[in-house]
Amino acid sequence: MARAATRPATTPEAGDAAERMLQILSEASRLFATNGYDGTSMRDIALACGISKSLLYHHFTDKDEIFAKVTLGSTRELYHYVFDRLPEAGPAERVRRFMTATGEYFQKYRWAWIASTTAFWNDPEQRRQKERMMWRDQYEGLIRTLIQEAIDAGEFRPVDVPLTGRLILSSLNWMHRWYRPEKGMAPPQIADAYCDMIFNGLVAPR
Structure with a gap:
């Protein structure tokens, strides 16, 4: 199920450059998420990374290029991250893993998620x-x-598949509006709790 992963040989210089790029994208994600695109400058990103603007421009042409890598990369990598973590298991368990893997991705890349969500509705490009x-x-x-596989296997009752999909995605996609890392459950635990509510409902057994 997972994509084949190969790691090309790198020189120390290439490794340093990759680490620097990762740092820039990480700090830029945080700034875009907290201050917005217009409220973030190349100077802000350079200061957050502890580097000069000239070094920042060595890696990226302008702010828009950084923004595109953060927001497009987050949308693309979310799909791959979740897909690669689906187990060879029953359909219902794979739905659960879809949800918890999404929670894991949100936890790891929260700032990029927030920046990407904002860009999804506001990017004019x-x-x-x-x-x-x-x-x-x-x-x-x-x-x-x-969901359809779980229905076909008799693990889910026949439900409206698009509607159920939107219910699951809405529960996950809005987490960024209220989640605070310093309190409560971690995002994968929240996703797992959502899954139990969706699978088992709220009515107590009689």
Whole structure:
């Protein structure tokens, strides 16, 4: 199920450059998520990374290029992250793993998730929006496929698949609006709790 992963040989210089790129994208994600695109400058990103603006421009042409890598990359990698972690198990368990893997991704890349969510509705660049929608549709299509497989296997009762998919995705996608890392459950635990509520309902057994 997982994609084959190979790691090319790298020189120390290439490794340093990759680490620097990761740092820049991580700090930029936090700034875009907290201050917005317009409220973030190249100077802000350079200061957050502890580097000069000239070094920042060595890696990226402008702020828009960084923003595109953060927001498009997050949408694309969410799909791959979840897909690669689906187990060879029963359909219902695969639905659960879809949800908890999404929670894991949110926990690891929370700032990029928030920046990407904002860009999803506000980015005027049509080419980027089209690509973003493509990956969103693949991610949504994946949960619908898993739900249908669970119905076909008799593990779920016959339900409206698109409606059920939207219920699951809505519970996960809105987590960023209220979640605080310093209190309560971790995102994968929240996703697992959502899964129990969806699978078992709220009515106590009689």
